[in-house]
Amino acid sequence: MNPRSAIGQPAAQLEVIAQAHARSRDFGLHQHEAPDFHPLRHNLLLDLVDRNQSLYSHALPVMETLHAQIVDTQSMVLLTDSNGVILHSLGDSDFVEKARRVALCAGVSWAEADRGTNAIGTALADAQPTVVHGGEHFLHANRILTCSCAPIVDPYGRTIGALDVSGDTRGDTRGFHKHTLALVRMSAQIIENHLFANQFADALRVRFHARAEFIGTLFEGLAAFAPDGRFLSANRSALFQLGRSLAVLDRQPFDVLFGTPFAALVQQAERAPSECMTLTLPSGVRVVARAECRARPAFVAAPTARRDARDLAQSAGGRAATDAADTRSGAHPASFATLDTGDAKMAAVLRRVEKIGERDIPLLVLGKTGTGKEWLARAFHHESPRRAAPFVAVNCASLPETLIEAELFGYEDGAFTGARKRGSVGKILQADGGTLFLDEIGDMPLAQQVRLMRVLQERSIVPLGGTRAIPVDVRIICATHRNLREMIDAGTFREDLYYRINGLVVTLPALCERTDLATLVQSMLDARRREDSRTPARVSADVLALFAQCRWPGNLRQLSNVLRTASIMADGADAIGIEHLPEDFLDEHAAARSKADEEPSVDIDDKHAFRTQHGSPFRATPRPLQRMTEWQAALIEQTLARHGGNISAASRELGLARNTVYRYLRMRGAH
Template sequence: MTHRPAHRPAPRSDAPSRIGRPDVIAQAHARSLEIGLRASETPDFQPLRRPALRELVGRNRSLYTHALPVMETLHAQIVDTQSMVLLTDNHGVILHSLGDSDFVEKANRVALCPGVSWAEADRGTNAIGTALVDGQPTVVHADEHFLHANRILTCSCAPIADPFGRTIGALDVSGDTRGFHKHTLALVRMSAQMIENHLFSNQFADAIRVHFHARAEFIGTLFEGLAAFAADGTFLSANRSALFQFGQPLAELQRQPFDALFGIPFAGLLQQIARTPGESILLTLPSGVRVVARGEYAAPRYMAHGVASDDFNFNGTARAPLSGGARHAPRAVDPAPLATLETLDTGDAQVAAILRRVAKLRGRDIPILVLGKTGTGKEWLARAIHHDSPRRAAPFVALNCASLPETLIEAELFGYEDGAFTGAKKRGSVGKIVQADGGTLFLDEIGDMPLAQQVRLMRVLQERTVVPLGGTRPIPVDLRIVCATHRNLRAMIDEGTFREDLYYRINGLVVTLPPLRERTDLAALVARMLALQPDSEHLPRRVSAAVLERFAQCRWPGNLRQLANVLRTASIMAEGAEQIELDDLPEDFLQDCADVTDVGNARWAAAGPGNDADVSGAVASVQQGGAHTVAPARMEDWQAKLIAQTLARLDGNVSAAARELGLARNTVYRYLRRGSTAH
């Protein structure tokens, strides 16, 4: 028996459909009756006092921190609809709310505010309590609420799970019944999933993660599957999308080896990441479904032979091996310098000029901004600047602004007081700025720092003090700052995504590192990297002339980092030999080099640089009579143009385009990503 009117008016056309839902509501009403609630009663719901609410938020700090920016985005999507966004803990107690001012008063009348429990036991059938009981996204509209007092509301709620599938809270949008929209629940579900993905990335920041989906365009989006593995290949967890794609519960996945989940050995994935970091590969799920996947190392990155795969150390030391399955805190302070300005000078004129300019600032705390593409050695230069300064005995502290979820950058950079983050350090954290006191703070990918943190950083640089989160006492700091980015900060200033005042604070001297393909010291770099290899005396210390010639033909999109990874893998393959031969190089790398040579030389051999008419003819011949176009001036642009045109003609079929062009699928995917980044 339920507490609905016997003769209820027909629902409006935009009211939630009852098809497939009556049982959920009926069962929830039955539970409300069993508890002993009466539909007509108005219970006294006294919110938690401020100290108790602060304590509850503290116990849910991770959920609260990751949810706040998502709640703000969600609220912006539903603004002016007489509604509010609510975050609760796993018991249904509201932790935080964001609402339209014209709805807050009405919400307060039904105790829809922080510190109040909306569990079914307290409020009867309602979206928050019922979603937490059922573990499913739920809509409870108008008179579907058990208590008459709550029937002024329409509510859409989705539970939030931690990275191990345990429900830790709920996200809800509640509003006036007249403002109901059938798409609200979809927005809430997507927002809850976004929070879950942020929590997942934070939990497994030091793990090896596989991003995958049956459709390549969904990699890097909210809908991608995420699976995390320890250094020895042990399955750790998977996000909601991954569980759906696997079609298996988490407990079942935890009993399966990597090759059973993805169809290749775990060592194969590690080798692929080392050879072509950031590239996509095809894997096979247990169901037989083929998915596009991208593996990534965390910080510190892992190698198959157990050594962290940060770029080759210029002082010849190796990082300690990592034990399987253990979580490691990100390395903040490295007392051992990896490079000096002298060791970085390996014969390239552009680099030598940069080093001379930087050397003139030795002993002066002028901020330096290092520009350059990913993998060009920006952190090497920052470490060399630190080592060759009077601060060399103090810490060098690095933070990659692009590697942390937006909501964690503030805590990592500025620190937090005791108890601010339950589940983290019980005594708080001093933060990277204070850790660098007396030394050098290196902020990599400064262009990815959120605007709110840019404001706080600007204040630190002006006042030379920092106030940790949850603290009131400013801490004085004395440090030098070196920043790096691959982004165009001036363009970001024009777009309003980077603060102009901060830009002029960090660019006392600006230097731009050249990409590897433009350097003239490739042979010297190879020799230096091989000479400084750690581990075994049986690893070769040189490459053959054929290998060096092949290296000279490659574009090196991953720059020095890619070269280091290729040499490390090839060295292992050639263990015991005197030198590295072509057969020792990773197959994907050889194929990519061949692609560049084949497309650049064979397909446009007759055209020649600068001959637009001939190039257009070559492109048109491949298009089988398509319209002539003027080719771009650079070889890589010719390649991209031909690939794009072939894909368009083949309706986006990557495999067919790769076969027709004689390229590896990875090469086609790479050009697709490059094109999307450019636009």
């Protein structure tokens, strides 16, 4: 390996290349040889493509999109089968001829046994995305290339091919750039998701992620289930979030994986396929999820459209964070008036922010997750003189570190392999004349903090790969739930940037600290009713009393999600009752109340009196301020009786873990 290629390379990459070179020698290859290559005859190549038709048909449009990103960069896009034989290629005409000289063309095998260490063969051998640059290739003849490759797996986790971008390194090292591999990996993931959707077109599919804004992006988890709730498969993101392999998941029922009965998911897909619900993974992590399926008697009576995959241009940038899921229903506030719902702390924040509206002073919004930081930023922009110009929101935590620089600052034509022709305007320039909202600024990498600091100082920006400074006029609003002063002390946030962004600092109150809960609830319901007339007009007094007792760790986002799910469960009722609230929310509240021990334990022996006074929990709601554990006790008792004391059957119907039912029985025995 050329010693120069090792400079600055991480140890892991050096180890990958060293092992690949060892395999190449074991195959009997010699570095200086120029082995003959004989592409498959045309009819044999057509047969091979036919055998890989599903991969080929789903990959072709993605390859075309990827090629549009790298046009005029002396490079090409290649698709191979599982053995490394090139099925199809797209490239710049002046580079295609150079590529043919080293056998980089359709019908040629680039497995390590044939071509030595190279991105295609090594990625397939290691089953991992791989970059092989210049002198890292085993054969000297291939050292004119820089290549980035990612394996492609089918919906059952089997490697079926690879996607590669190869470019010319001679006289230009631009091709060796981490952005290229990120683009290739995302393109491979698009293909995998297309294959997944096609394979399970008639299954019930669950899209989920811990962050609501990632639903509908490449980062979401996908899981498919049969009509009887049997697990079928899951994509890479889902496996990562669930923390289980496909082999293990194949033996897990839906309620164990997502903490709710499968029937509830089917009901969600049937009644409101575009709405989200909250599920709980085996790890205890709560995720936002959306269920969808095509029209089938086993599931739903009306068809639902499948979402097309995002195009590569959008995917490569993550998402410039737009409205979160809790504001998609139309409840998104756009002015100070809509945010001022009667809470004194919130009113004080609005008065302070309003005073700097006419002045170009940065705003830093602090607050816990879900307190409405982006709502405030949008309202501030709406009330400012910049209201007619763009409002551009960027979630610094959602952008991959390898792409955040290009997304924020843009790049020039040819800045790296994978760069679009004519370059790309970054988010900062998109906001020129308007407002740039940097959410989760505390998650911005240090290197980008330095560049952002320079932009704020000089009021100009130099795109990646460029030399000319472009003037930019933006108002900066930053937000974070982190303690930036502690991060400064820890060396993870720049002090000079901190003093640039905190012209005015305001802290949004947590929901449990606010006094306008009833108004917020009604406002959210009213907004939902404008979207869906079946949404209940109000919540019952019991529900409002229960809400007043909650800690609301997820704040406004959690409240919105609870109301969304409860509205669906209420199914056109005039008011949302306790029986309509999500079970995980009730469990969470009961556990918090039990831990706090704010009230005496419920006397379970009085359960018969409770039933006499209140009836079934599904027919009448408990009296105001009554502990939820009492309501749950009655429900557990009824379910156990209906199943003859069978704890497993009762647990499945209730959607509770068996340990929860056992814990109740122990409590009952103690009394």
